[in-house]
Structures are given as structure tokens and as C-alpha cells.
Amino acid sequence: MPIKDCHTEKLIIDTAMRVFFTEGRIYATSQDIADAAGVNRTLINYYFRSKKALFTTVINTAREEFRGNADSILSSDLPFREKTEKFIDDFMNNLIKYPYLESFITVDIIQHRLKKNAYPGFSEKSPAPIRQYLKVIENEMEAGRIPKSTPVHFMMNLFSLMIYPLIMKPIQMNLLDLNETEYNNVLNQRKQIILDTIFPVKSLK
Amino acid sequence: MPIKDCHTEKLIIDTAMRVFFTEGRIYATSQDIADAAGVNRTLINYYFRSKKALFTTVINTAREEFRGNADSILSSDLPFREKTEKFIDDFMNNLIKYPYLESFITVDIIQHRLKKNAYPGFSEKSPAPIRQYLKVIENEMEAGRIPKSTPVHFMMNLFSLMIYPLIMKPIQMNLLDLNETEYNNVLNQRKQIILDTIFPVKSLK
DNA sequence: GTCTATAGCGGGATAGAC
DNA sequence: GTCTATCCCGCTATAGAC
DSSP states (O other), X not given: OOSOSTHHHHHHHHHHHIIIIITOOTTOOHHHHHHHHTSOTHHHHHHHSSHHHHHHHHHHHHHHHHHHXXXXXXXXXXXXXXXXXXXXXXXXXXXXXXXXXHHHHHXXXXXXXXXXXXXXXXXXXXXXXXXXXXXXXXXHHHTTSSOSSOHHHHHHHHHHHHHHHHHTHHHHHHHTTOOHHHHHHHHHTHHHHHHHHHSOOSOOO | XXXXXXXXXXXXXXXXXXXXIITOOTTOOHHHHHHHHTSOTXXXXXXXXXXXXXXXXXXXXXXXXXHHHHHHHHHSOOOHHHHHHHHHHHHHHHHHHOTTHHHHHHHHHHHHHTTSSSOGGGOSOOOHHHHHHHHHHHHHHHTTSSXXXXXXXXXXXXXXXXXXXXXXHHHHHHXXXXXXXXXXXXXXXXXXXXXXXXXXXXXXX
């Protein structure tokens, strides 16, 4: 009754994003979300009609948040290396906030492919800034300023190096025998490591 | 009635591994597994007592299958580069069979962390061959034969480059504007690309 | 806008016939 | 070993009181 007017809707969205995309709780129910938000479960239906609708809302909200800076960085006229450096910095900052977002999208696509032919939410073509960036990578490779492969592999390497260590944290902690603090320290070093891997230094024997 | 004696148990296991770890259907129910296997749903309980027990069985089966060659390759006395090359080859072959296995393990660990303090299935230390391999990487870095960072980052890079493009196939196909055939072709080139990234050539300007 | 009560469905598990 | 029938529980969603 007090200050819980339109404020509750935002509270539910924020909580759902945290539970799904930050904590990675893929089996979280409406009750779980409501409990985490400290509200009654029926309010989720009141504000969002259904659980699926809430899910769509939070996925789209997070995607827009992600794409905010990324597009303007990629579309800027910065030199290639500086542009890539800023992109990594921005992307990693977002990733730390929502490490499981891409996993959820992937699961969502797989699930939908079983029923319909295509998944409407992702039938769009790749965004223009990405296509433009792929062209630039091709030029850099031809000029010999980065190792020669293909722009697609360059992008795959980049995303792989940024995303995987975060989403597979539990299993990697075990494999590499690191505790929570140690693993977080390692993650903090990743930006520089990724740059060194993408732009290799030439001091090898 | 005809030749369906002990054969059914194996059929259920094989089907469950395919549905879970190859197709990535994380929300698959007992009914889904039974349908995919063409058997009655109650047979899952007859053979495995519960869905959870079936799940544990298939995870352990797949993990053993994975670790089969890997340990002997890492423990062998091959030179570092050849050993790494064989490890990548073996690991990628397994990955193509079960691209979502590690995702399932991660989700499983996250889910269990919410209830108990630790997850018994993964409380073991990292396997000895891995710890041994980490030592070798350290030597290679000190000798300047691979780019200097830390063994942990080297391993993270390696696993990232191998695993991520496979499990995020749906989202990457969209981002990079590739159809199924094109994406599979790219994946086939990954072994070589990964080697070139881990062991960079020195022909840059 | 928020709550309680309840309907309805779907999945997991078991009993018992064959 | 395999099937049918059934029970139970948890989750989603909605009706209706406040």
C-alpha cells in the first residue's frame, strides 16, 4: 500500500533478470521470482499476464541494454585496435552483470525450434554494425596486421574468449582447482589476456 | 516381447544422452525421453527408479566416455605441441557428439548449490593429468615457446575456443549471418584455427 | 494494487494386470 | 519386462475479496 505503485513492476523485472541472467537459475519458477522479489506470486500475472510474457520482457530489456553502447562503438571511426579494445571492455562489463543471458537465449531458441519452424524473436539478420566490423577485420587480415584466418573465426574467437570462462565458472573452478576468490581474480585479468591473444605479440622463439 | 530384454535399458540411456547432451533439450521430460526412445514412460522408472537417477547415470556415462582418451593423452610423453594437438582433436570429436554436456553439468551444479552446501558429484579435486599438464604449460611459457600469461589462462583460452562456438551455435548463426551448412563448415575448420591461435605464427607486421 | 482461494494441468512415481 | 490406471504434487493462471 505505501510506495508500491508502479514500483513493483520494475522490482519484478529487475529480480527476474538477476535470478535468470546473473544467477543462471534456469529452472526458476514464478514462485522463485516472487520470493526473491519479496512480493506475492499473483502479482507476476497481474503485471505480465503470464510467465512466458515476463520472460520475453526481461530478455528484450537485457538485449537492449547490451546493444546500447556496442553498436555505437562498432560504428565509430576509431582505429581497429582501439575499437576492439573498447568493444571488449564494454562487452565484458555487461557480461559480468548478466553472464547467463546468452545461454538463456540459446536454450530459448532450441526449445522453440522443436515446435515451430523458426523463432520469431531472432529471425532478424545480423545487425549492421557487426557486418561492418566483419569487413574491417577482413581488411586488417589482408594488411597482415592480425593473424590471417577469416572474419568469422576472429569473431568466434573473440566471443569465445570473453563469454565461456564466465558461464562455465562452476565447472572450470573444479577443473582448474580454483576457489571463488581465485577464479574472480583470474576473470579480472581476462580483458588484457584476450587482447594479447587476439593481437599476439611477436617475442616467441 | 521379442528381443527387448536388457536392450531397453541401453536404448533409454543412449536416447537420454542424445536428447540432453546432443540436442540440448534442457527441459525434456521423462515423457519426451520415452517418446524419443519409442518406449513406454514407466520403463524409465522401472530401470532407473527416478528421473534424477537416470540423469545421474547418463552424466557419469558421458563423463567417463570423455575422460577416456584425454587422460592418457595428457599423461603421455609426447612433446608439448603434439600433445596439445592430439588433445584438441580428441576433445573436439567428443564435443561434436555431446556439445551440451558441460552446460548440463554447470546447470546441475548451480541448481544444487541453492539447496546443499556443495555438490557431491563434483567435490573432487582436478584430475592429476590436468595438474601435470598445467606444470608443462608453465615450463613452455618460461622457455618463451608460447605467449607468456599463466597456465590457467592458457587452459581457459583452449576450452573457450573449443567449446563456445558449438554450444552457442543458434545465437552465433544469427549474429554472423550463417546458415546451418555454412556454420558446420566453419566448425570443421576450428581445430586448425585454435592451434594457430594458441601457437601464434610470427608473420605479422 | 495486493491479497486469498481455487481451478486445472502436466510431470513424476507406483500399483497391479498381463 | 511391459503395459494401463491411478495417485500425488507443484506450478501456472484466474476469480474475487479487500
